[in-house]
Amino acid sequence: VNAFIVELEKSVVVVDGTLAISSSTALRQKADALGKPIEAVLLTHGHPDHYVGLSSFQDVPRFCSKGALEFAYREDVAKAPVATMLFGDDFPKVRTFPNEIVNDGQSLTFGGLQFTFKDLGPGESDSDGMWLVKDGGDTHAFVGDA
Secondary structure (H helix, E strand, C coil): CCCEEEEECCCCECCCCCHHHHHHHHHHHHHHHHHEEEEEEECCCCHHHHHHHHHHHHHCCCCCCCHHHHHHHHHHHHHHHHHHHHHHCCCCCCCCCCEECCCCCEEECCCCCEEEEEEECCCCCCEEEEEEECCCCEEEEECCCC
């Protein structure tokens, strides 16, 4: 499971969630410990180990592509029963999904930096994407499992 906390000057952005309640709670605690508001969670794709942890970020805008959201819903129907059996009470009974849609090439500004979504199409999932952020002369890419 890959999830990232991006600390900006006055805020925080989280990229991807985790799979279990315990790991998403720990991710949220680490982000909150920075003492800055969490502006958004950015999802790279709709596999459960990337969206299920959004349950710890219900109060934060959650962004992904339409394709990733549709795939996440299909994954949830197919995999939630098995995950519930495997994880028990550590798997949320009700999952939280992204609530904001982004399009290929769309940029969002958080903490003065632009995060640009790039739709990669089908790959490791039916709809993969990556988030690019430029900071000074450097470009950072959050590619999920691509």
